[in-house]
Amino acid sequence: MVYEYNSQIYLAEVALNVKDLESQTAFYHQLLGLEILNQSENQVLLGAGGKPLVRLIKTDDISIPKQSYGLYHLALLLPSREDLANVFKHLLDLKIPLVGGADHGYSEAVYLEDLEGNGIELYRDKPVTEWDIREDGRIIGVTEELSAQDIYELGQELDLFVIASGTRMGHVHLSVKNSREASAFYQGSLGLKDKFTIPHASWIASGNYHHHLAVNEWGGKNLSPREQGMAGLAYYVVEVENKEELLKVFAQSQTGKAITQWISSSEFSMIDKDGIVTRVRVGN
Numbered sequence: 001m002v003y004e005y006n007s008q009i010y011l012a013e014v015a016l017n018v019k020d021l022e023s024q025t026a027f028y029h030q031l032l033g034l035e036i037l038n039q040s041e042n043q044v045l046l047g048a049g050g051k052p053l054v055r056l057i058k059t060d061d062i063s064i065p066k067q068s069y070g071l072y073h074l075a076l077l078l079p080s081r082e083d084l085a086n087v088f089k090h091l092l093d094l095k096i097p098l099v100g101g102a103d104h105g106y107s108e109a110v111y112l113e114d115l116e117g118n119g120i121e122l123y124r125d126k127p128v129t130e131w132d133i134r135e136d137g138r139i140i141g142v143t144e145e146l147s148a149q150d151i152y153e154l155g156q157e158l159d160l161f162v163i164a165s166g167t168r169m170g171h172v173h174l175s176v177k178n179s180r181e182a183s184a185f186y187q188g189s190l191g192l193k194d195k196f197t198i199p200h201a202s203w204i205a206s207g208n209y210h211h212h213l214a215v216n217e218w219g220g221k222n223l224s225p226r227e228q229g230m231a232g233l234a235y236y237v238v239e240v241e242n243k244e245e246l247l248k249v250f251a252q253s254q255t256g257k258a259i260t261q262w263i264s265s266s267e268f269s270m271i272d273k274d275g276i277v278t279r280v281r282v283g284n
Contacts, residue, residue, distance in 0.1 A: 007207035011169040012237035017059035033163035049165030065232030068224040069274035073119030077170025084124040089155025101146035106131040139210040173214040182215040189253040226275030239283035
């Protein structure tokens, strides 16, 4: 068995170290419409349709996420254009500031930040027949004007907004020091392939998807490497089908000289040159 788009991996949750757990929980729950799945004094797990998507972990660190390498944005994939329209209308009607929006050829996306500056993309995929897929398997992305008015008018006003139950983690975009080195590292460790690369950025994926991971060096060469407990990205989770696939990825990570550690018999973590932590586990 493989995942959608003939992929060997599935993106699960993104974990964020946050300074104000209460306010950040309210943002993701009340404004973005994620469900609270589990809650304790120091952690909150949120998701959609019972599936975990974002884990918030309280930290005492006072650094600013954008001053270190780590998360550029997490990307929540909505099931349809109508679902994207509903959340887009909801955010605009509440006058939540957006960072931008774009038509990427294969998707339509809007961008915002949470209360502590962590980037968020909300998007829907267009039908594959509309993607610019080349003979060598590359999938070309563009940045064109979003049909924002059309999407807004498609949205419905809901009394109690909850994000669509089929929403999942579509991709994770990382801020790194060297995008070529990072792209090669994740291709080798996770078995991904280059889908689209420009100077200073790369989009990579398993199977026929446009990208599961993206890396860019737009933040510059002088950001701080990530450290445990630092505000911002704590880790993100990649799932594989079975123990055999897990051991395969572990072996590949050794070739890439990742710093690895087994968390349990069905999950390990790997750390790249910038201190970014990926957790790989057997999916449920």
